[in-house]
Amino acid sequence: MEVSRRRDLWTFAILFTSLEMAFMMIAQLWFYPPELHAYILAREPLLMLMVSLPVCLYLGGKMHETHLRKQELRAMVRRDRLTNVATRDFFYERLAQDPDAYGVSLMVDIDHFKQVNDTHGHLVGDAVIRGVAEVLKANCREEDIVCRFGGEEFAIFLHHVTPEQGQDIAERMRKRVAEATITTRDIALSATVSIGGSLKAAAQDINTSISKADAALYNAKAGGRNRAVMSWAKDCAA
Secondary structure: OOOOOHHHHHHHHHHHHHHHHHHHHHHHHHHOOHHHHHHHHHHHHHHHHHHHHHHHHHHHHHHHHHHHHHHHHHHHHHEOOOOOOEOHHHHHHHHHOOOOOOEEEEEEEEOOHHHHHHHHOHHHHHHHHHHHHHHHHHOOOOOOEEEEEEOOEEEEEEEOOOHHHHHHHHHHHHHHHHHOOEEEOOEEEOOOEEEEEEEEOOOOOHHHHHHHHHHHHHHHHHOOOOOEEEOOOOOOOO
């Protein structure tokens, strides 16, 4: 039994106290002579309740603490600390659990990010990464996956969207990032992103789609940055 919530603590304690009391009462009534049964029934339940309930509450509390620690560890594996989007590991884990997923993969890179770090420092750079992540996440649905792929780069998987829908979403993200103002340490900054996209067919390895999206991202950056290029577009170089 897992004690995941505070109210589960009392459920655990009452359940196991009741079971222990029932077992002990049956055992005592079985082994002791009938003339002592009235005495046992009058005194033993209260005594066992006073002893057993605090012990069960203590054990339940420890189980609850263990559950919370497990949740914290899961969060560390699944959520990027800086941006609160998914980690790269969780991105691949989630798609491995759904190999028949199809849709559009996007690779997103913050333009000229090194200049931000060199000019304003890494703490401001972190704020820019966090701000861009918030915009990307705000323009995705709950069933989509946004992950920090590494550094200032993000990977996004848009579940069950058509190429046209995927391109529209990528373009909307690009515009929303460019329009956003990121304020940190009394500094107001704006950022732009370059985006590359590719299709992922059902049962296709996600790495194949990511590789094509990454190539499209390279074309977006080579074409002047602050643009979205889809691998299936006619003007996208191989």
